[in-house]
Amino acid sequence: MALTRFERFLGRLLRAVVWMLFAVFKLFAPQQRHGGVSRLPSITNPLLLLPAMQLARKIRRKEVTSVEVVQAYIDRIQEVNPLINAMVKDRFSAALQEAAQVDKLIEEETGGEDVLEDRLPLLGVPITVKEAFALQGMPNSTGLMTRKDLVSGIDAPSVALLKRAGAIPLGVTNCSELCMWLESHNHLYGITNNPYNLERIAGGSSGGEGSILGAGASVIGIGSDIGGSIRIPCFFNGIFGHKPSVGIVSNDGQYPPASGLQMGFLTTGPMCRYAEDLIPMLSIMGGPDAQKLSLSAEVDLKKLRFYSVPHNGGSPLVSPVDVELLQAQKMVVKRIEADLGVKVQELFIPQLKYSFQIWGTMMSSPGKDGKLPTTFAELLSEGGKKVWPIWELFKWCLGFSSHTLAAIGLASFEMFQSSHPSPFILQQKDNLQQELEKLLGTDGVLLYPPHPHIAPTHHYPIFTPFNFSYTGIFNILGLPVTQCPLGLSSEGLPLGVQIVAGKLQDRLCLATALYLEKAFGGWRDPGKTTGKP
Numbered sequence: 001m002a003l004t005r006f007e008r009f010l011g012r013l014l015r016a017v018v019w020m021l022f023a024v025f026k027l028f029a030p031q032q033r034h035g036g037v038s039r040l041p042s043i044t045n046p047l048l049l050l051p052a053m054q055l056a057r058k059i060r061r062k063e064v065t066s067v068e069v070v071q072a073y074i075d076r077i078q079e080v081n082p083l084i085n086a087m088v089k090d091r092f093s094a095a096l097q098e099a100a101q102v103d104k105l106i107e108e109e110t111g112g113e114d115v116l117e118d119r120l121p122l123l124g125v126p127i128t129v130k131e132a133f134a135l136q137g138m139p140n141s142t143g144l145m146t147r148k149d150l151v152s153g154i155d156a157p158s159v160a161l162l163k164r165a166g167a168i169p170l171g172v173t174n175c176s177e178l179c180m181w182l183e184s185h186n187h188l189y190g191i192t193n194n195p196y197n198l199e200r201i202a203g204g205s206s207g208g209e210g211s212i213l214g215a216g217a218s219v220i221g222i223g224s225d226i227g228g229s230i231r232i233p234c235f236f237n238g239i240f241g242h243k244p245s246v247g248i249v250s251n252d253g254q255y256p257p258a259s260g261l262q263m264g265f266l267t268t269g270p271m272c273r274y275a276e277d278l279i280p281m282l283s284i285m286g287g288p289d290a291q292k293l294s295l296s297a298e299v300d301l302k303k304l305r306f307y308s309v310p311h312n313g314g315s316p317l318v319s320p321v322d323v324e325l326l327q328a329q330k331m332v333v334k335r336i337e338a339d340l341g342v343k344v345q346e347l348f349i350p351q352l353k354y355s356f357q358i359w360g361t362m363m364s365s366p367g368k369d370g371k372l373p374t375t376f377a378e379l380l381s382e383g384g385k386k387v388w389p390i391w392e393l394f395k396w397c398l399g400f401s402s403h404t405l406a407a408i409g410l411a412s413f414e415m416f417q418s419s420h421p422s423p424f425i426l427q428q429k430d431n432l433q434q435e436l437e438k439l440l441g442t443d444g445v446l447l448y449p450p451h452p453h454i455a456p457t458h459h460y461p462i463f464t465p466f467n468f469s470y471t472g473i474f475n476i477l478g479l480p481v482t483q484c485p486l487g488l489s490s491e492g493l494p495l496g497v498q499i500v501a502g503k504l505q506d507r508l509c510l511a512t513a514l515y516l517e518k519a520f521g522g523w524r525d526p527g528k529t530t531g532k533p
């Protein structure tokens, strides 16, 4: 569907206004200081360069102790966290004690390595957790000032499953206020930086996880995603992440809980530096429901049907895709065709142009019980005085608000949203759902950019808020998506692609991610990048 002249004009006008506003904003925005450091130190400890499953094997075989591994990660966090501000509360001494107990257990185990592998596949491996998830003894504020003294008494089910598999949490990581923004920033913990360039955003809402993993200061982590909150930070920080098919991993124990129809769009999933850790993590986090995904079934990539969609067709609300990202996706297409001997079909799907409108409409629709979802303003008011968005905006301008501009902007935006869904948009959504389900079936894989821009500078999303719809649309469709890194741009920032499959066909996108890691090199040490700092 070609754009009308008016739409093209509107798009250009909007982009010109955005650039002007951002330039003015930059003049007044406070500058961050990193003590003259523009790049992270590179990784020197080889233990930090092993996938979690390999670390677990080495620990079980007593080739390395869990204490050594946990200490190596603590040292790296202490080295980089002052620069990236990703971990907001640690539990280092508890983690070291737990690691010592693991080493003792392994020493005393008489059943052999296989017994341990079966019962405790992640035994002794450190993990990090997004602060929005309950982790016993740790804060669970989700960046809301009024929740700052709240300490979790229990673990969220997904966290509990990882701990039960033997993982040792090192601490909790930053997120956007109430998990509803593309940048991890709040007034409780501050802003998180991108490890590849401290002036760039780490993404959101699981940006603390993205940044700490990208920095090589964690190997596996846990995130959640209702509009891209796993995939956007994974993309900006050059790591892997998986948004599972809905209904596999429990969303309980995270704040805020989804309400109304939103419950069908929120997913909890793994974030990690090495593709080989995705399947084991998903199997653990999904508990018995992971069986529905047949994750151990072999996937023959040569027998899959591949599609590449280079952009959303040109919504005037959304930026055009960066040239380097388009080129990276083309490289993937060429490589798949050359290696696997298959034809990748390039497609344009007209309904994708309405991705934001579809996401917005569905997110504000009543649930099956007819109840409307909790509004963002109501969530912001939790435990404190009621938040009136326009008054809060006035306070923000004077520097008196405890909320971020993004959160206030969102609360204001929803005031103007109609509660009557547009029949046209609902029709577009149904058409898109049917088209993609038919296209992907049980053997189709689709490549799509994760975002129009490579990690932008801090606060830029305030001026391009609808760009997240590149990821958000797949939450509404309930499809599994793996975010996969594709090397670095000319500026040394991560490139990447979303790999989408049909419902419950997660193993197809996970297998494609494993292949692309081999083909394009996967995660890179940010201390060794060659691009401009």
Ligand SMILES: CCCCCCCC/C=C\CCCCCCCC(N)=O
Pocket: 179, 180, 181, 182, 204, 205, 224, 225, 226, 227, 228, 229, 230, 405, 406, 409, 410, 413, 462, 465, 466, 468
């Ligand atoms: C300060 C300007 C704010 C304008 C607000 C415009 C409205 C945009 C609507 C929604 C943005 C939501 C971004 C969601 C990002 C990912 C969320 C997630 N948890 O997966």
